[in-house]
Amino acid sequence: MPKVTFQPSGKVVEVETDTSVLEAALENDIHLEHACGGFAACTTCHVLVEAGSENLSEIEEDEEDMLDTVEGGTLRSRLGCQARIQDDVIVTIPMTPY
Secondary structure: OOEEEEEOOOEEEEOOOOOEHHHHHHHOOOOOOOOOOOOOOOOOOEEEEEEOHHHEOOOOHHHHHHHOOOOOOOOOEEEOOOOEEOOOEEEEOOOOOO
């Protein structure tokens, strides 16, 4: 099973393949905002992928469009609700998520 490391806490959790980063956080009591309920309609679940970006699902156009509006976004930015885990990843939950 893939492992997800959440920074800055360092908490490591195991999840089923195809679990979203948001689902992984919520299922393991890790706070990750999700104002729209996980429908890629906001940027509150913005995370930075520190390692393993190739182990996440491909980014789709609607996610790219939303990431264009996120404050503090980088080329490592993903929406936790859209990024589906295929193998081990390390993500950082920004102090100011949106």
